[in-house]
Amino acid sequence: MITNSKNNLVIANWKMAASLELAKALAESLLESRDNIDVAVAPSALHLNMVKNIANTNSLTVLAQDVSKHESGAFTGEISALQISEMGISGSVIGHSERRKNFAETDADVLEKIKQLTAQNLVPVVCIGENLETREQGKTLEFLQSQIEKSNLQEFDGKIVIAYEPVWAIGTGKVATVEQIAEVASFIHKLLPKSKILYGGSVTAANAKDIAQIQHIKGALVGGASLKIDEFKQIISSFAVV
Ligand code: PGA
Numbered sequence: 001m002i003t004n005s006k007n008n009l010v011i012a013n014w015k016m017a018a019s020l021e022l023a024k025a026l027a028e029s030l031l032e033s034r035d036n037i038d039v040a041v042a043p044s045a046l047h048l049n050m051v052k053n054i055a056n057t058n059s060l061t062v063l064a065q066d067v068s069k070h071e072s073g074a075f076t077g078e079i080s081a082l083q084i085s086e087m088g089i090s091g092s093v094i095g096h097s098e099r100r101k102n103f104a105e106t107d108a109d110v111l112e113k114i115k116q117l118t119a120q121n122l123v124p125v126v127c128i129g130e131n132l133e134t135r136e137q138g139k140t141l142e143f144l145q146s147q148i149e150k151s152n153l154q155e156f157d158g159k160i161v162i163a164y165e166p167v168w169a170i171g172t173g174k175v176a177t178v179e180q181i182a183e184v185a186s187f188i189h190k191l192l193p194k195s196k197i198l199y200g201g202s203v204t205a206a207n208a209k210d211i212a213q214i215q216h217i218k219g220a221l222v223g224g225a226s227l228k229i230d231e232f233k234q235i236i237s238s239f240a241v242v
Helices: 020-029 045-054 081-086 097-102 107-119 132-136 140-150 178-191 205-212 229-239
Strands: 008-013 037-042 061-064 091-094 123-128 161-164 196-200 219-222
Touching: 008 196, 008 229, 020 045, 020 229, 037 229, 045 061, 081 091, 081 107, 091 107, 107 123, 107 140, 123 140, 132 140, 140 178, 161 178, 178 196, 178 205, 205 219, 205 229, 219 229
Parallel strands: 008 037, 008 219, 037 061, 061 091, 091 123, 123 161, 161 196, 196 219
Antiparallel strands: none
């Protein structure tokens, strides 16, 4: 399980950007055995089964991009934690800022999703992060603490992975500085000492090495650069601990 492993963890978030053909090619390109790094991919829900069939469980973990906060029932278009588990999928990204912004997902929803996933022994990869206004007002740590408290993350410490993704750095090419990431990582680590902390937001081959050196950062959640095979492999190597 990616929560128990001592390795760093690099997750590809393909969002709604990968065609069937690209998802297949990307998954196939990642089938190498690795013992010093954990690699996961989060394809579109429609591609989960195909990618799972390609993935050799030792080398590639497959995650969903979202899960329903409800257990089962009349929720058209939703996917339950049980259904994810039945497909052999290991967990799900939840609380991504795109879902918070475009689909009004709240910290309370994130808590319900964590409950659904952990009830099925699945790993929640919980995204938290401040927007630019909060950063400029100097309220980042306060804001992150409130996200952590409102989603009750402390109760699930060690059963979740945290992805710190400053909203202003996602898909913008503006990566947070090493100092900014280090300050947040040590703050989150104090609140959630047993959970792996990843950084996300414009991670590229060019900045991955510096990010990998930051104390308490145990990997990355990568969007755009994860769609480019060579670049993503370079990011993986930067986080691989030799
Ligand atoms: P990005 O996306 O790497 O394209 O900034 C990261 C994410 O949304 O998880």
